[in-house]
Amino acid sequence: MVSLEGSATTVSEAVETRRSLRAFLPDKVEPKLLKEILVKASRAPSGTNMQPWNVHLLFGESQAKVSQAVLQDYDNNVPYDEEQPYYPDKFFEPYLSRRRKVGWDLYGLLGIEKGDKEKMKAQHRRNYEFFSAPAAAIFTIHRDLNIGSWLDYxxxxxxxxxxxxxxxxxxxxxxxxxxxxKAIRTALALEDSEVVVCGMAFGYADFSAVENTLQTDRADADEFIKIYS
Ligand SMILES: Cc1cc2nc3c(=O)[nH]c(=O)nc-3n(C[C@H](O)[C@H](O)[C@H](O)COP(=O)(O)O)c2cc1C
Structure with missing residues (x-):
């Protein structure tokens, strides 16, 4: 098994060791370092160099403000209401099985049994605490941009x-x-033109946390690659 500790020194290592981790140490991440990463990443390609990304980088009080605003809605059962659908209206195979597997694998590690809605909700709630990460971002895009710009994003x-x-x-x-x-829009005074693309937690991983041992599968090569000669 590949070690997720330390820094990646090659692109392959970075790809192999990038995991969605859900527990972080309280160790501070320097704003300068994250800003450098966000700037370097802007060398990413985009159709006609439109660069549709727009980042709200959060630390300390501003991060807590976003968390609290979202948690207030979440805890008060304000209905989940996204501006652009991320998932299909109805899941179908093979996506349904893949989605279920990652969910049950994560809950399994955490000792959350099927049907234990309260514990599932508590784990989902951790999202809105950015999984205790010491830094975070909210990424937005202009609402008049099209699917190509979302691809670039x-x-x-x-x-x-x-x-x-x-x-x-x-x-x-x-x-x-x-x-x-809506809660994020108010907390960060987002422009009306901005749509939330996603959030992101950043930090140094807590490798003692069981959720960070999650191993996600990938489909075999012949399930998604056809080679023509
Ligand atoms: C755009 C995007 C949004 C995601 N949103 C969430 C999320 O809200 N909460 C979460 O715990 N994981 C989220 N994930 C992580 C996925 O579950 C994860 O990428 C997938 O299970 C594969 O695992 P890996 O990233 O560790 O390789 C998201 C991933 C992507 C690419």
């Missing part, structure tokens, strides 16, 4: 996550924030 986000590995950091991308964009 994904490249930017992966670049951020790989560069974080080079700096010895780990991340968790978090679509969970999209459904509470």
């Amino acid at each position: 994904g490249m930017y986000l992966q670049s951020v996550m790989l560069l974080a590995r080079e700096a010895g950091l780990h991340t968790c991308p978090q679509a969970a924030f999209c459904g509470y964009h």
Whole structure:
């Protein structure tokens, strides 16, 4: 098994050791370091160099403000309401099985049994605490941009996550924030034109946390690659 500790020194190592980690140490992450990562990542390609990314980098009080605003809605059962659907309206195979597997594997590690809605909710709630990470970001995009720019955005986000590995950091991308964009909009005074793409937790991983031992599968090569000669 590949070690997730330390820093990645090659692109392959960064790709292999990038995991969505869900427990972080309280150790501070320097704002300068994260800003450097966000700037370096902006070398990501984008159609006609439009660079659709827009980052709200959060530490300390501002991070707590976003967390509290979202948690207030979450705890008061304000309905989840995203501006752009991330998932299909109805899951189907093979996506349904893959989604279920990662969910049950995570809950299994945490000792959460099927049907224990309270514990599941408590684990989901950890999203809105950014899994205790000492730094976070909310990524937004202009609402008039199209699917191509969202594709470009994904490249930017992966670049951020790989560069974080080079700096010895780990991340968790978090679509969970999209459904509470109204709370985020108020907390950060977002422009009306901005749509929340996702959140992201940044920090040094807590390797003693069982959730960080999660191993996610990938489909075999012949399930998704066809070679033509
Ligand atoms: C855009 C995006 C949004 C995600 N949102 C969440 C989230 O809200 N909460 C969470 O715990 N994981 C989230 N994930 C992590 C996925 O569950 C994870 O990428 C997947 O299970 C594969 O695991 P790995 O990232 O460790 O390789 C997200 C991933 C992506 C790419």
